[in-house]
Amino acid sequence: EPSQLKMFNKSKIVKKDDSKVTELEEAVAKSLMHFEQSHVELQDKSRFVLINSAEEVEFEEADGSMSKYYHIRIPYRSYAFYKAIGDKIIEHLEAKFGCTVMIVANRTIISKRAKHHTSQMRPRSRTLTNVHNAILQDIATPSHVTGKRTRVSLEGRRDEKIYLDPLDKEVTQHRLAAMAHLYARLTTHKINFHYSKPTTFQQKKLDSAKPKKN
Numbered sequence: 001e002p003s004q005l006k007m008f009n010k011s012k013i014v015k016k017d018d019s020k021v022t023e024l025e026e027a028v029a030k031s032l033m034h035f036e037q038s039h040v041e042l043q044d045k046s047r048f049v050l051i052n053s054a055e056e057v058e059f060e061e062a063d064g065s066m067s068k069y070y071h072i073r074i075p076y077r078s079y080a081f082y083k084a085i086g087d088k089i090i091e092h093l094e095a096k097f098g099c100t101v102m103i104v105a106n107r108t109i110i111s112k113r114a115k116h117h118t119s120q121m122r123p124r125s126r127t128l129t130n131v132h133n134a135i136l137q138d139i140a141t142p143s144h145v146t147g148k149r150t151r152v153s154l155e156g157r158r159d160e161k162i163y164l165d166p167l168d169k170e171v172t173q174h175r176l177a178a179m180a181h182l183y184a185r186l187t188t189h190k191i192n193f194h195y196s197k198p199t200t201f202q203q204k205k206l207d208s209a210k211p212k213k214n
Contacts, residue, residue, distance in 0.1 A: 013052075014050045029051060035089060045082075046081070046085060046089070055071050059177070072104070078105070086103065086141045109128050136191075139179045146163045147196055159192070160190070164193060166196055
């Protein structure tokens with residue numbers, strides 16, 4: 001029953017305000033429902049993965065060509081469930097939509113100057129730095145951040161290098177420009193992605209994955 005499926009899709013979308021659900025949000029919700037139905041073994045987590053919004057973002061690659069990605073926001077209460085299966089959800093959505101998909105949890109930054117009761121400590125996870133770090137980890141999925149280096153030039157320009165797991169190069173290389181664009185869009189910080197030097201163990205894995213020469 002199409003109308004029933006539409007209701008199902010709507011149950012995957014949580015809007016804080018009364019804003020209208022877009023066609024893209026409907027399509028993402030529908031795709032998440034399909035994921036849930038076709039991965040029965042993951043349903044204990046996937047049924048709690050809801051979305052707040054989805055948007056298509058166009059950006060310019062280094063060579064001047066235009067690319068796009070989908071930026072999906074999920075409620076923070078979905079985050080723990082999503083985190084356990086995030087790489088599989090992203091793989092499913094990217095196969096469906098044919099472009100890079102990044103999912104970021106909605107987090108609230110609490111200012112240092114916010115008035116608190118003396119008994120209330122500001123949660124560390126809500127500081128600006130921590131929220132930015134959490135956004136970065138979200139954007140890096142299906143890889144993860146292994147290190148960071150910030151250099152400030154004499155002119156005061158910040159050069160932030162973010163290092164990713166070298167074992168994930170295959171699955172992340174084509175996404176790096178989109179990842180940097182979304183991070184700058186959400187935080188106003190410009191970053192450059194690199195891969196950390198493989199450990200001896202990682203190098204062995206990388207070597208064994210290379211096609212053997214006859």
